[in-house]
Amino acid sequence: MKKHNFSAGPCILPQEVFKEASQAVLNYNDSGLSIIEISHRSKDFVDIMEEARSLALELLGLEGKGYKALFLQGGASTQFLMAAYNLMESKAGYVNTGSWSAKAIKEAKLFGEVVEVASSKDANYNYIPKGYEVPDDLDYLHLTSNNTIFGTQIKELPTTNIPLVCDMSSDIFSRQLDFSKFDLIYAGAQKNMGPSGTTLVVIKEDILGKVTRQIPSMLDYEVHISKASMFNTPPVFAVYTSMLTLRWLKKLGGIAAIEELNEKKAKLIYSEIDLNPLFKGFAAKEDRSHMNATFTLANGDLKETFDAMWKEAGINGVNGHRSVGGYRASMYNAMTIESVAALVDVMGDLERKA
Numbered sequence: 417m418k419k420h421n422f423s424a425g426p427c428i429l430p431q432e433v434f435k436e437a438s439q440a441v442l443n444y445n446d447s448g449l450s451i452i453e454i455s456h457r458s459k460d461f462v463d464i465m466e467e468a469r470s471l472a473l474e475l476l477g478l479e480g481k482g483y484k485a486l487f488l489q490g491g492a493s494t495q496f497l498m499a500a501y502n503l504m505e506s507k508a509g510y511v512n513t514g515s516w517s518a519k520a521i522k523e524a525k526l527f528g529e530v531v532e533v534a535s536s537k538d539a540n541y542n543y544i545p546k547g548y549e550v551p552d553d554l555d556y557l558h559l560t561s562n563n564t565i566f567g568t569q570i571k572e573l574p575t576t577n578i579p580l581v582c583d584m585s586s587d588i589f590s591r592q593l594d595f596s597k598f599d600l601i602y603a604g605a606q607k608n609m610g611p612s613g614t615t616l617v618v619i620k621e622d623i624l625g626k627v628t629r630q631i632p633s634m635l636d637y638e639v640h641i642s643k644a645s646m647f648n649t650p651p652v653f654a655v656y657t658s659m660l661t662l663r664w665l666k667k668l669g670g671i672a673a674i675e676e677l678n679e680k681k682a683k684l685i686y687s688e689i690d691l692n693p694l695f696k697g698f699a700a701k702e703d704r705s706h707m708n709a710t711f712t713l714a715n716g717d718l719k720e721t722f723d724a725m726w727k728e729a730g731i732n733g734v735n736g737h738r739s740v741g742g743y744r745a746s747m748y749n750a751m752t753i754e755s756v757a758a759l760v761d762v763m764g765d766l767e768r769k770a
């Protein structure tokens with residue numbers, strides 16, 4: 417039986433995407449060839465790459481607005497350094513909202529001065545800093561829109577005129593935002609888009625070409641743009657499967673439709689966390705993530721019982737990250753409300769039993 421998979425990443429994808437992708441591994445489009453044995457220069461794959469790139473821009477509402485979409489390798493972790501390599505001349509600002517932001521800061525320091533504009537490290541990142549001043553002499557400001565480990569999410573963007581760079585790995589395509597406010601968006605595929613192995617980069621072209629340093633070809637956004645995201649062999653299976661997920665999302669009604677569903681799922685789990693006296697939410701209420709709900713047991717003695725109960729109910733992947741402890745329910749786009757209801761039922765059962 418298919419499990420209710422709350423894994424934080426790699427994670428659930430739509431069941432129909434799993435089916436179509438596995439069929440393509442055996443025989444792509446009745447060609448007698450597997451998707452992973454054809455040339456990436458073949459028309460079949462070039463078409464897939466182009467469809468993936470244009471679907472990404474279309475879903476984000478960025479078509480015809482001077483943006484390019486790339487499917488690169490090296491994960492979001494490579495973007496931590498690539499963003500700074502390509503965009504930082506002397507000084508950049510970072511908002512430190514968790515372990516991923518901290519890693520981005522560490523890499524950026526190799527390229528210039530990093531100003532930590534705001535941080536929630538003082539409270540183990542359980543909230544999003546607000547009302548901070550953004551200096552206007554920065555090359556860019558870097559944000560992490562959703563903090564996968566701590567379960568917080570930026571709801572309101574800071575007001576500033578300097579270029580915005582955002583790590584959207586764990587909430588891309590999950591909610592409506594004015595994406596044209598960003599100059600660079602990047603996201604590892606493995607949370608809301610596809611298998612691990614590719615990273616979506618969406619970049620406003622006119623922000624490039626402003627730094628004086630030399631950039632190695634593989635790390636240069638302009639090189640990847642000039643080669644239509646095919647500078648070297650792309651991760652064909654990851655790009656293909658991401659394209660299938662983007663098609664699925666478009667058919668569903670795009671980001672507006674999925675946002676509505678994501679709100680329902682979040683409401684369901686957070687109301688259980690708030691009403692059930694056996695559980696406590698980790699993140700500040702106003703900053704709660706609609707993708708990753710973090711919570712703990714009020715009484716740790718119940719851990720063994722609760723863990724046995726959710727496993728029995730066919731639930732997978734709700735153990736919290738070691739830096740928070742407790743539990744984390746990741747509810748990415750492909751997660752059904754029925755799966756969230758299954759977890760909420762187990763939480764209710766625990767209350768009735770205890």
Ligand SMILES: *Cc1c(COP(=O)(O)O)cnc(C)c1O
Binds near residue numbers: 492494583604
């Ligand atoms: C998972 C994650 C990353 C790391 O992504 P990789 O593709 O493994 O490098 C970075 N940032 C955020 C917000 C994440 O959730």
